[in-house]
Amino acid sequence: MTGVESVLVVGAGAMGSQIALVAALAGCDVALHDVDVDVLARAERQLRDRMAQQIVKGRRTPEEVGQAFARLRFAAELDPVTDVDLVIEAVVEKVDVKRQLFADLDRRCPERTVLASNSSSFVPSAMASATMRPDRFCNLHFFNPALVMRCVEVVRGPATSEATMAAAVGFVERIGKQPVVLDREIPGFVANRILNAVRDEAIRLLEGGYATVEAIDTACRTALGYPMGPFELMDLTGIDIGYLTKQARYDETGDPADAPSATVRMLVAAGHLGRKTGRGFYTYENDEQGDD
Ligand SMILES: NC(=O)c1ccc[n+]([C@@H]2O[C@H](COP(=O)([O-])OP(=O)(O)OC[C@H]3O[C@@H](n4cnc5c(N)ncnc54)[C@H](O)[C@@H]3O)[C@@H](O)[C@H]2O)c1
Numbered sequence: 381m382t383g384v385e386s387v388l389v390v391g392a393g394a395m396g397s398q399i400a401l402v403a404a405l406a407g408c409d410v411a412l413h414d415v416d417v418d419v420l421a422r423a424e425r426q427l428r429d430r431m432a433q434q435i436v437k438g439r440r441t442p443e444e445v446g447q448a449f450a451r452l453r454f455a456a457e458l459d460p461v462t463d464v465d466l467v468i469e470a471v472v473e474k475v476d477v478k479r480q481l482f483a484d485l486d487r488r489c490p491e492r493t494v495l496a497s498n499s500s501s502f503v504p505s506a507m508a509s510a511t512m513r514p515d516r517f518c519n520l521h522f523f524n525p526a527l528v529m530r531c532v533e534v535v536r537g538p539a540t541s542e543a544t545m546a547a548a549v550g551f552v553e554r555i556g557k558q559p560v561v562l563d564r565e566i567p568g569f570v571a572n573r574i575l576n577a578v579r580d581e582a583i584r585l586l587e588g589g590y591a592t593v594e595a596i597d598t599a600c601r602t603a604l605g606y607p608m609g610p611f612e613l614m615d616l617t618g619i620d621i622g623y624l625t626k627q628a629r630y631d632e633t634g635d636p637a638d639a640p641s642a643t644v645r646m647l648v649a650a651g652h653l654g655r656k657t658g659r660g661f662y663t664y665e666n667d668e669q670g671d672d
Contacts, residue, residue, distance in 0.1 A: 383554070384550065384551040384554065386410075386464045386465050387403045387408045387409070387410045387467070388411045388413065388467045389403070389411070389467075389468045389470060390413050390458075390469050390485070391413075391469060391470035391471035391498075392413070392419050392420050392454070393414070393423075394524060394525075394656070396412060396423075396498070397412065398526035399526045400423075401452060404451045406554055408555070410451060410452045411452075412452065412453070413456070421454075427449075427452075428449070430527065458488065462488045462489055464493055466494045466548075467494070469481060469485075473499060473501065474628075475502050479509075479510035482495055482508075482510045482517075486511035486512055494516045494518070494544050494548065495508075496519060498520060499519060500572055500621065501625045502519075502567070502628070503535065503565035503566070504517055504519050504535055504536070505538055505565060508537050508540075514539035515540060516541065518536055519535035520533075520534060520548060520551075523571065525616075531557065531571060532552045533570065534552060534562065535565065536561070536562065549561060567629060579614065579622070582596045582610040582611065586611075587641065593661045597609020611660075612661075614654060614661060615654035615660035617654070619653045619654045619661075620653045622640075626644070627640055647661075
């Protein structure tokens with residue numbers, strides 16, 4: 381496969397919706413699919429609102445936004461969208477769900493199609509083995525919010541071919557992002573492993589009663605130059621996502637240090653998942669998911 385022109389994004393949640401728009405803004409033909417039609421409708425509404433704000437701020441022209449939406453299809457069914465160069469999976473962080481989806485996509489997609497996962501933690505081989513094309517499989521790990529964050533980790537599995545890596549890197553560059561190529565699998569990859577170490581320490585300080593949520597976030601912003609503190613970021617990315625990521629790591633290693641903290645468990649049990657539910661470590665007045 382040469383250049384990526386047509387993209388299917390599966391999962392229209394926080395990540396998939398913005399990844400789809402990023403690709404459409406860069407000139408790709410994009411279909412965005414979700415099993416939940418309400419999620420699809422919400423994704424379209426949020427993306428249109430976001431772009432309207434960008435036009436008002438003078439950051440994008442009405443023409444480029446109009447052209448991007450003309451190239452972006454919100455697809456309730458998978459069937460009509462199988463003729464694609466690249467599939468980016470952005471569904472729930474459960475490896476069994478992803479494996480089942482990839483096995484299905486493998487059957488539906490043409491031979492040339494590269495399958496990629498946006499998983500935050502699962503390595504390519506954990507999913508590629510559910511398909512007959514592990515050579516045409518890699519991870520494309522975007523960061524939240526995908527419209528804004530430049531880094532995309534391009535992760536090679538043991539069977540990923542050079543051609544697949546070249547196509548994946550070419551796609552990331554085409555959409556104006558910065559590829560970070562990882563040639564060896566490691567769960568969580570690079571940026572999140574470093575982030576998690578910071579997050580774990582922040583929660584240890586909170587649970588130990590050494591500092592408040594606000595104090596820790598303020599210290600990280602004003603002493604370390606972070607654009608937002610670890611608790612603000614957990615609220616932005618979704619506390620359930622962090623929980624599932626840690627739980628998956630714990631299931632894999634059995635190391636108690638990898639288990640989700642008591643605080644995170646309690647927030648998830650209470651349904652306080654961060655900005656998307658209006659409450660997490662902080663409380664919010666609307667469903668805003670981050671500024672760009
Ligand atoms: N949230 C983040 O900050 C972040 C950052 C980087 C990567 N990721 C990864 O991206 C993926 C998605 O995360 P998210 O935050 O967008 O989740 P989300 O819960 O916001 O969205 C997931 C969507 O997938 C849909 N879905 C579930 N199963 C499906 C299926 N079989 N077919 C089609 N759609 C299906 C759900 O209806 C839901 O709308 C996860 O693997 C996560 O680890 C998340």
